Amino acid sequence: NEFLRGHINDSYTIDVRNTCSFFLQRINQHVFRDPEGLIENLILVNQAMNTHFGKERNSYPRIIRNRNKKYFYLDKDGNYWRMMDFVPESRSYNICESTAIAREGAAAFGRFQFIMNKEDPANYIPTIPDFHHLGKRLDQLKQAIDKDAFSRAGIASKEIAFARERMYYATELDNLLQDGSIPIRVTHNDTKLNNVLFNKEGKDFICVVDLDTVMPGTVLYDYGDMVRTFTSPVEEDEPDPAKVIFRTEIFDALTEGYLSELKGSLNEAEKEQLLFGGKMMLLMIGVRFLTDFLEGDHYFKTSRENHNIERCRNQFVLLKQIEEQEDDLQEIIRKYA
Structure with missing residues (x-):
């Protein structure tokens, strides 16, 4: 079947x-x-x-x-x-419906990370090289803007400006990795909520799935992708950006669930930079949607005109909302770290 x-x-x-x-x-x-x-x-x-x-x-x-x-x-x-x-007898969720689901789903990824922390990253191949390489994603965006092969740069002018203002994220990430403060670990690298299987009642996690992207990475990627995919009450291709809302209570619950499984496992730099992971992943996925839009929608499947630019806008809306309450969100992380 x-x-x-x-x-x-x-x-x-x-x-x-x-x-x-x-x-x-x-x-x-x-x-x-x-x-x-x-x-x-x-x-x-x-x-x-x-x-x-x-x-x-x-x-x-x-x-x-x-x-x-x-x-x-x-x-x-x-x-x-x-x-x-x-x-x-399992089920999954595309949208995070409650704080309980957020806490349990993030705990599943936290448990997975706790186990993988014992693994040597040198033993794992990168199944998709440069999958989360923000610098290369931004370079691809610059090339797409310069070519503007489908004359779409005008439609996306606000999103292009938004991305350009945050290109320094790539330098920040490179510095964290190069000075060794953020260690390379074996990570999942695709921590969407629908990659957690729950029991048939939908309450307790069974396991995480979709393990093809398990490879060397950082906890910033995994925590960041949970922030990106758990916190909005609508799908990432919602056509109305006004419905995209960063839910602080979901952020609190996923942070509690993830870190409850990793007590004593992360260093101080990792804990301090978790929120940057969320911002970085939102920027990177938004940039990928934006690049694909400028290049004629050849990578991500689309079902309507402007589908990819709508997806991009939703990522950037969430990122902007995080930036507006960054101090409060850092306090939530410190509460559980």
């Missing part, structure tokens, strides 16, 4: 004795250029979960070996396939 959630890999569920038992995927090699390296990362994550949970780890989906004792199948057309356990 085709499984339509997700936009990258082709996914299918496999029923055994009328029960959904396995999750089969064809890896998208346009996005993941080293499928065997990606599989090696997943094996390491599975081993880390086994070590941490032991016999109690049955909620984390295993990657399954085939009859040739490999964790992937290479078909005659050069496609890579892999199969994992399907997690039954």
Whole structure:
């Protein structure tokens, strides 16, 4: 049965004795250029979960070996396939509906990070090189502005100005990474709420999924992407930016949940720069939408005219709202750190 959630890999569920038992995927090699390296990362994550949970780890989906004792199948057309356990009686959320969901969802990512902190980043390949490289994303934006191949720079003039005013974020991030104050860890790198599976009642987390982007990164990326995706009450492609509201109570709850699982695990610089992570991720994803808009909407799927510029505006609206209450938000982080 085709499984339509997700936009990258082709996914299918496999029923055994009328029960959904396995999750089969064809890896998208346009996005993941080293499928065997990606599989090696997943094996390491599975081993880390086994070590941490032991016999109690049955909620984390295993990657399954085939009859040739490999964790992937290479078909005659050069496609890579892999199969994992399907997690039954689970659900996920696209919108964070309450502080309880925010706290529990962020705790799931915090628990995952706590386990991954024991892993050596040198053992993991970058499955998408430069995935969160803000400097390169801004360079791509500059090139798109200069070319203006689709004559859209005028429509996006306010958003271009907004991004240009914050290009110094890239230098700040580079400085934090180069001086070693923010360590490289094994991180999830795609911490949207819908990448957490909850139990069928929707209250307790089971596990985090979508592990293809697990690779070397920083907690700023993961915390920042939670801030970006949990705090608004509407989808990121909401056409009315007035409905995009930064919900402080959700921010408080996700911060509590995430840091409750990481007590004693983060250094002082990481805790102090968590909010910068949120700002940086909002800027970066907004810049990616803006760049795609200027280049003719070739990367992100669109369903209407100006879809990508609307997505960009929503990211920048959230970022602006964070900037307007930065001191108060830092106090919330310090309360739980």
